[in-house]
Structures are given as C-alpha cells and as structure tokens.
Amino acid sequence: MMKQELAPANLTDIARTVLKKRYLLKNEHGDVIETPETMFWRVAETIAAVDARYGASAEQVEERAERFYHLMTQGYFEPNSPTLMNAGRPLGQLSACFVLPIDDNLTSIYETLKHQALIHQSGGGTGFSFSRLRPRNDVVRSTMGVASGPVSFMDVYNHSTEAIKQGGTRRGANMGILRCDHPDILEFITCKLDTTKITNFNISVAITDAFMRAVERDEEYDLINPRTGLGQIASRDGLKHPLTGEVLVPAGQPMRLRARMVFDLIVQCAHATGEPGLFFIDRANEYNPVPHLGEYEATNPCGEQPLLAYDVCNLGSINLGKFVTDAGTIDWESLRDVVHESTRFLDNVIDANHYPLEQITQLSQRIRRIGLGVMGWADMLVRLGIPYNSAQAIDLARQVMRFIDEESKVASEQLARERGPFPEWEYSIWGPDATCARRPDGSRIRPQRLLRNCNVTTVAPTGTISIIAGCSSGIEPLFAIAFWRYQADTRMLDINQDFVAQAKREGWYSDELMERIADTGHIHHPEVPASVQRVWVTAHDIAPEWHVRMQAAFQEYTDSAISKTINFPHEATPDQVREAYELAFRLGCKGITVYRDGSRANQVLSTGSTG
Numbered sequence: 001m002m003k004q005e006l007a008p009a010n011l012t013d014i015a016r017t018v019l020k021k022r023y024l025l026k027n028e029h030g031d032v033i034e035t036p037e038t039m040f041w042r043v044a045e046t047i048a049a050v051d052a053r054y055g056a057s058a059e060q061v062e063e064r065a066e067r068f069y070h071l072m073t074q075g076y077f078e079p080n081s082p083t084l085m086n087a088g089r090p091l092g093q094l095s096a097c098f099v100l101p102i103d104d105n106l107t108s109i110y111e112t113l114k115h116q117a118l119i120h121q122s123g124g125g126t127g128f129s130f131s132r133l134r135p136r137n138d139v140v141r142s143t144m145g146v147a148s149g150p151v152s153f154m155d156v157y158n159h160s161t162e163a164i165k166q167g168g169t170r171r172g173a174n175m176g177i178l179r180c181d182h183p184d185i186l187e188f189i190t191c192k193l194d195t196t197k198i199t200n201f202n203i204s205v206a207i208t209d210a211f212m213r214a215v216e217r218d219e220e221y222d223l224i225n226p227r228t229g230l231g232q233i234a235s236r237d238g239l240k241h242p243l244t245g246e247v248l249v250p251a252g253q254p255m256r257l258r259a260r261m262v263f264d265l266i267v268q269c270a271h272a273t274g275e276p277g278l279f280f281i282d283r284a285n286e287y288n289p290v291p292h293l294g295e296y297e298a299t300n301p302c303g304e305q306p307l308l309a310y311d312v313c314n315l316g317s318i319n320l321g322k323f324v325t326d327a328g329t330i331d332w333e334s335l336r337d338v339v340h341e342s343t344r345f346l347d348n349v350i351d352a353n354h355y356p357l358e359q360i361t362q363l364s365q366r367i368r369r370i371g372l373g374v375m376g377w378a379d380m381l382v383r384l385g386i387p388y389n390s391a392q393a394i395d396l397a398r399q400v401m402r403f404i405d406e407e408s409k410v411a412s413e414q415l416a417r418e419r420g421p422f423p424e425w426e427y428s429i430w431g432p433d434a435t436c437a438r439r440p441d442g443s444r445i446r447p448q449r450l451l452r453n454c455n456v457t458t459v460a461p462t463g464t465i466s467i468i469a470g471c472s473s474g475i476e477p478l479f480a481i482a483f484w485r486y487q488a489d490t491r492m493l494d495i496n497q498d499f500v501a502q503a504k505r506e507g508w509y510s511d512e513l514m515e516r517i518a519d520t521g522h523i524h525h526p527e528v529p530a531s532v533q534r535v536w537v538t539a540h541d542i543a544p545e546w547h548v549r550m551q552a553a554f555q556e557y558t559d560s561a562i563s564k565t566i567n568f569p570h571e572a573t574p575d576q577v578r579e580a581y582e583l584a585f586r587l588g589c590k591g592i593t594v595y596r597d598g599s600r601a602n603q604v605l606s607t608g609s610t611g
C-alpha cells in the first residue's frame, strides 16, 4: 500500500528540524530519504495494518491508516519516539519504557547488562531495581571474596550505556532504584553528589509506607540484607554517615537507622543536585493490575511507568491545547474521538512491535499494557485564560484526566469485545477473582471491567514529541514565553505563538519586547498587562506546592504514574524540598522528582569517608 498524495503535515520549523536530524530515514551516505509526511505515513500504515489480523478489510485498514496519519500530522496525538523512528523498519522496536530484573548473582547481572544494551540500541529506556543485590563487603562464598555492592554495579551499567549511545539516535536513559531498607542505602543516596558520576542514570529511593510512618514518628528501622532476608550487622568499620563521617552504627551492631536521618540525607542531596527522587513503592503496588505476576520494584527512566520484570510500555500522548475552541471552551466530543482512536493505536502497537527479548514479547502479549498520556496542558490553560497556579486549574486537571481515563477504558472495553481481553484479565484487579481484586479489608481496588489492556493511562515527559506537535510538554507549566532553544545543535528563538497573537490583538507587541523576554526569562515588563502576567505564569513563577498539587490531581485519574519535575528557585531551602516530598506522599503521588534552579552547575557538597 502506498498513498499517492499525502496531506501536508502541520509542523513548525523547529519540528521539521528535529525530525530531519533524528527521525527521518537516512541512506548509507547519511542523506535523508524521507519527508515528515512519508515518515508519518510509514508509521500510520504499519500500525493500522494490525487491524487486518483481527479481520479488517484492506479498505478498512486504509481508512484507519488515514485517521492515524491525520492525528499525528495535525498534532492531536503522537506516539513515543521509538514508534516514530522504528515502525515499518527492520528493528521494529516501538516502545520507550522497559524494566529488567537484576538478581543477586553474576549471571543475572551480566545477562541483564546485555539486555540493557539491546534495548538502548533500539531507542528504549531501562529501569532497574538494585535492591536484590547483596550489600558491599558482604560474603561471596564461591570466591571467598567480598561483594562490591549495588552502587558499583550501577556504575558498570552506566559505563555500558555510555558506550552504546543508542546508534546515534538517542543516548540510553536509565532509572536506578534502591529500597530504603537496603544496607547500602546511604551510599546510594549520595552516589550522584559528584555530578560527573553515573550520569546516564536517574536515581530514586524506593520508599515504603512503613518508612514514612517511621519518619513521622521519628523512629528507627532495620536495614535488611537481601541475601539472607535478615537484619544486617555492621562490619569492621561500622556504618558511617557518608557526609559527616560520624559513626552511626558501631562494628558488630545490628544496623538500625533513624528514618528521619535518612530522609534528611535524601532531602539534602536532592536540594543539592535534584537527586535522588522518591518512588513510593507500596502505593505503586497497591495499583499493580496483575499482582499474581509479581511486584513492582522499579520504574522506567522518567518515573511514569512502574513495571514488572521484563515488562514494557508503549506510550502516546494527546495534545490538549488542540481541544480549546475559539469560544474558549473545551471540545469534549473531539477529545473523546481522539482518545478512542489513540487507544486503538497503542493497542495495535503491541502487536506491531518487535521486542529484543522473548520474555518481553510474552509478557507484553499477556497483559497488553499501554500508556496514553497528555501534553499541551499549559497551552490548554492559557487558551482558557486559567493560571496554572490556581484552584480552577487543579479542578480542571481532575476533570480532563478523569474524562480521558474513562474514555480510554471505554475504548479498551470495545477492543476487548472485538479482540478479547488481555489473557491475564481473569486474575487481574479488573477481573472477577476475589483474592487479587481486593484490599485486605475486602474493598475492591478497581471496579470489575472487561478490558483489553491492564493499564491504559500515564503522563510521560513528552520531551521530543511535544516539540513535534508544537506544544508545551506533558503537564508542565510553560518553561518560558520566549527563549533561545538549543535543539539538534541549532540555536533558535522560540516564542509562544498564542502569546504573540494575544500581544498583537491587544496592541502591545514588539519584536524588541519578545527578545527582551527571551533574554530576561520572564514577562514582568511594563508593556505586558497585569492580567496577562497572571495567566501566563511560567515554571519559576509557580510555587512548588502548586506543582505537587497538579501532579496529584492528574495522578488521581491515572492508572500508571506521572512524570513531572517540581521546580524550585535557586534560593529554595532544604526544608522546602522536604515539604514537597511530604506533600507528594500525603496527596497520593507515586513518586516525586525535584529540581532546584542552577543546582547541577553548582559546586557539589564535598563527600567525606564512606562507611
């Protein structure tokens, strides 16, 4: 099938530049041999072709491909980058997110290292829990030596990532997770204070509910050796505070730590460098749709997908800004249509996908996880005249995400009727099985629903696809109204076109003002009316609390998790970071990531001896 005339894609110059640089097919001489239009058609055709396996006629498949083409070229919906890059091509790996298991033996550590390389080569990101590895200095019976511990193996994975570089498309991204009760937790928390180390990893501490209770009550808790399942005894040197060198647990004593001391250390490091983030592991597991297949131990690199071992998710995001009418209302009918079509698209991606590992193919077919998310949220708000940092925006976030989540599930139910539910449905939290669908008190976690997909909704960062769609990224506030963009090695002045239109309409536009806004990074200039300054808030005008509240509002109606950065001004204190972390836990978030302006460029805290 080859479409004769492809309708032109509605793309900004920046989007075309990015596509040309990184997405369009090249021949062996490095010449680009695709246009954005033929790229989108390649994707649309490949994904629509799956319908034929479920009985669609050639004509129906063609119609479906045209609808998919329209969604992507008009910026209503974009799948994650690997789908755009690889659909209809030999590699054929279409997913952004993977989690691989690491067990406490060298075979497992190096098998998974190999699998990480294969996934990075195909443009996917990988997450790992290092929690099963025995701690540093623990015994290795086969050699009578001592173990080097989770952080040293994370460093090995980091170096391998550096070497792979994802075949020139994108550098591998990783998430490293360690449980708060692992004996090496203090070393892990501080391992990125030197910002030149482990740079290909984001790190998060897996935080249990028991830990948070211990923080609240200022209690101690035990560090557990995963090899024995028993409390760890401090070795010859004792356990020292990694920054002050103070002996926290003397040699030969059971390792018990004050939860508050550990939490303080996390906060101090996050304040200094943005890491570690937190992964609220018990809460994530409460919403694990297939608990009979295993527990969540880790997430993908940006945190929006808690996944099982050998689990995968293909993502796609709807551009919310497109659904604001000229009258300043939301076009819910169109949004519903796009949600349904996008859900179908993502379900097809599962079947069109070529995974690098058999275990991943198997699990993806058994649970059929998809991640439909949103982008352009900040655009939607400014078009509706609602400030991001307002109760009205929080209420609308709930309303919009609830609608998308519900409609996506209606579409998944329709698919289940046509193609059957996901094979593990019966034992999932959506099925009739009473044991795994209920909490210990007997209440249902989710209502029984016959779904095609075990999870449907998420919120991804949409780093590149938001540029392709020409919208604000994910659920983040606007980064700036006008700024200098460094994308694909080119410097470009990027001005929000809605802002330009409003300025012209209201008669206060000038080129000079736009450049001044880009240079100063804010719109607080006398020419800009006060009401405009109130609505057009950017990331740094917004108090961290509103960032957290926004994340929590979206989380309420999202199956998986939310990728979001809680921005702090440079002068924010560690206590403000602590408040954000505690608020995220209280409001039901599944994790949190913070970033304090300018902190990575800073002189890092000096590290003392490690114990």
Ligand code: UDP
Pocket: 079, 080, 081, 082, 096, 097, 098, 123, 124, 125, 126, 170, 171, 172, 173, 300, 301, 302, 303, 304, 315, 460, 461, 462, 463, 464, 465, 466
């Ligand atoms: N990701 C990755 N490498 C990257 C960027 C992203 O592996 O350089 C993965 C990672 O799992 C992330 C997911 O892709 O959570 C989605 O990221 P994003 O939405 O920014 O990707 P896009 O589709 O916009 O490229």
